[in-house]
Amino acid sequence: LLDPCAAVGPALRTVLAVVDTILDVEITPNRGDWVSMLGMAREVRALFGGPLRMPPSEPAESERDAAKDMRIAIEDAEGCPAYVARVVHGVRVGPSPAWLVARLEAAGMRAINVVVDVTNFVLLEYGQPLHAFDLQTLRGGEVRVRRARAGEKIATLDGETRSLVPEDLVIADAERAIAIAGVMGGAETEVRATTRDVLIESAVFAPARVRRTSKRLGLRSEASYRFERGVDAEGIARAADRAARLLAELAGGSVARGRVEARADSLTGVRRLVV
Numbered sequence: 067l068l069d070p071c072a073a074v075g076p077a078l079r080t081v082l083a084v085v086d087t088i089l090d091v092e093i094t095p096n097r098g099d100w101v102s103m104l105g106m107a108r109e110v111r112a113l114f115g116g117p118l119r120m121p122p123s124e125p126a127e128s129e130r131d132a133a134k135d136m137r138i139a140i141e142d143a144e145g146c147p148a149y150v151a152r153v154v155h156g157v158r159v160g161p162s163p164a165w166l167v168a169r170l171e172a173a174g175m176r177a178i179n180v181v182v183d184v185t186n187f188v189l190l191e192y193g194q195p196l197h198a199f200d201l202q203t204l205r206g207g208e209v210r211v212r213r214a215r216a217g218e219k220i221a222t223l224d225g226e227t228r229s230l231v232p233e234d235l236v237i238a239d240a241e242r243a244i245a246i247a248g249v250m251g252g253a254e255t256e257v258r259a260t261t262r263d264v265l266i267e268s269a270v271f272a273p274a275r276v277r278r279t280s281k282r283l284g285l286r287s288e289a290s291y292r293f294e295r296g297v298d299a300e301g302i303a304r305a306a307d308r309a310a311r312l313l314a315e316l317a318g319g320s321v322a323r324g325r326v327e328a329r330a331d332s333l334t335g336v337r338r339l340v341v
Contacts, residue, residue: 068081068082069081069163069164082164082168088172089106091106095295096295097295098193098292098294098295098296098297099193099298101193101291101292101295102189102190102191102192102193102194103190103191104120104121104191104192104193105193107119121191121308122308122311123304123305123307123308123311124307124311125152125307125310125311125314125321126311126314126321127321127322127323127324128155128320128321128322128323129323130155130320130322130323131322131323131324132151132152132153132322132323132324132325132326133324133326134322135153135201135207135263135265135322135326136151136153136201136204136207136208136209136265136326137207137208137209137326138151138208138209138211138326138327138328139208139209139210139211139328140210140211140328140329140330141210141211141212141213142211142212142213142235143330144272144275145211145213145235145247145271145272145275146211146235146247146269146270146271146272146330147270147272147299147329147330148269148270148299148302148327148328148329148330149209149211149267149268149269149270149327149328149329150267150268150269150302150303150306150325150326150327151209151265151266151267151268151306151325151326151327152265152266152268152306152307152309152310152321152322152325152326153201153263153264153265153266153321153322153326154263154264154266154310154313154314154317154319154320154321154322155262155263155319155320155322156262156263156318156319156320157180157181157261157262157263157264157313157317157318157319158180158317158318159179159180159181159257159258159259159260159261159317160179160180160259160317161177161179161180162177162179162180162183162184162316163180163316166180166183166184166187166316167183169187169190170183170186170187170190173190175190175288179257179259180313180316180317181198181257181261181264181313181317182198182257184198184309184312184313184316184317185197185198185266185309186288187312188305188308188309188312189288189289189292191308192298192301192304192305192308193292193297193298193301194268194292194297194298194301194302194305195248195288195289195292195293195297196266196267196268196305196306196309197237197245197251197266197267197289198257198264198265198266198267198309199244199245199251199255199256199257199264199265199267200255200256200257200258200261200263200264200265201263201264201265202261202262202263203244203254203255204239204244204255204265205239205240205241205242206239206240206241207240208239208240209237209238209239209265209267210237210238210239210240211235211236211237211238211247211269211328212235212236212238213232213233213234213235213236214230214231214232214233214234214235214236214243215230215232216231216232217229218230218236218242218243220236220242220243220244220245220246220252221252221253221254222246222250222251222252222253222285223250223251223252223253223256224250224285225253228246228283228285230243230246231282233275233278233279234246234247234275234279234282235247235248235271235272235275235276235279237267239255242254245267246279246283246285247269247271247275247276247279248269248271248275248276248279248280248289248290248293249276249279249280249283249285249287249289249290249293250285250287250289250290264313264319266306266309266310266313267306268302268303268305268306268309269302270297270299270302271293273293273294273295273296276290276293276294277290277294280294303325303327306325307325
């Protein structure tokens with residue numbers, strides 16, 4: 067069943083966005099930078115030369131300031147040195163276009179909806195795990211990165227309720243944990259068909275902390291696989307921008323002006339800023 071907007075005349079494989087070639091690469095544990103298309107492209111360029119084509123990432127922004135929607139605070143600088151968020155309003159949650167579904171399936175991922183699929187696509191492009199929260203479900207207008215409280219529990223996206231310990235790092239709003247940092251999001255704040263406003267999370271989490279939590283809970287994910295190996299700390303803002311741009315293009319969203327960021331500095335504690 068073809069897209070009604072498909073032009074008449076092009077080869078069928080181009081209309082269906084069929085992936086002609088899939089590279090299956092075995093990656094050693096010390097090369098976390100290879101767990102992305104961009105990382106592999108950099109390696110190939112280093113070996114053989116040629117231009118490196120970066121995906122366009124800068125989104126068109128609305129007049130609404132993202133800082134009015136959300137505040138970010140890092141309470142555990144060891145576990146999370148940097149956290150960047152983008153806010154996108156007015157998204158239409160539905161199926162992804164065929165080309166996006168094909169790219170995800172070629173990489174062994176299952177398409178879910180356009181918002182989740184965009185975050186997974188950027189993960190494949192940049193190697194940076196992202197998470198999308200339904201903005202309206204976040205309480206108190208803030209996100210806090212902190213240690214879990216003794217006895218704290220969270221219902222995760224896989225339908226299980228998990229007990230946390232203080233060693234675990236969580237993403238929380240003003241009242242409760244809403245995600246296990248670097249491992250899996252929470253069910254209460256997931257993107258649904260009724261979601262209209264989205265908060266995109268892009269962060270750096272300590273590899274050892276993610277590894278211990280993932281192992282203790284017996285919970286492995288595409289995100290934990292990458293965070294355990296380390297992500298590009300300089301690329302988290304670009305990945306958030308890329309996801310926001312794609313949501314504007316594919317889900318009709320309006321990107322709020324500026325990023326909301328928090329960066330932990332060992333000398334000065336926690337800084338909050340908007341870029």
